[in-house]
Amino acid sequence: MLFLIILILSFAGGYFLPWWIVAIAAFGAAFFIGKTPARSFWSGFAAVFIGWTVLALFKSIPNDHILASRVVLLFPLPHNWIWLLIITAVIGGLVGGMSALSGVLLKKAVSKSDQ
Template sequence: MLFLAILILTIICSYFLPWWFLAVIAFATAWFFRKNPGISFFAGFSGVFIAWTILALVKSVPNDNILATRVAHLFQLPNWWLLLIVTGFIGGLVGGMSALSATLIRKAFAKG
């Protein structure tokens, strides 16, 4: 459930809000769902990874991957799809660390 909430909210909010808002989304949903740290990190990482990869594909496929190919060559990557994986990985780390932070902060302030 945490994974789906992060995935859906990230996809919806990415059209209206800045990129860094995914950290707020992952933090708030992990705070609300109260999972253990491992599940929170994995849900945040995978939710944002998949969301950013889907959003990058939606932007890249209509123009026949021209810009993605040029940016991949700029970063000396062999293929445009490898750039999508790197992009998803960076977003996933932000989402995973944010969800993990929410869980650990909640545990630190829990009573008893």
């Protein structure tokens, strides 16, 4: 459930809002419905990884990957646009995973201080 909520929020937010909205979405979702730190991290990582991959493909496929192919030349990577897509998705996944982890750990810290 957490995976699906983060995926929907990050995908929808990716069209209209800045890139960092995925961090707020993952943090909020994990704070309210996250159960364990490990599950929250991997849900956030996978949801943002998939969401950013799909968003990048939606923007790159119509122009035949011209911009992505030119940007990948700036980095010490093999000259293929897929590498840029993978690295972008991994960075987004780490942002989502760490945000979700922070959300569930804050929830645990707040609930322990109430007792």
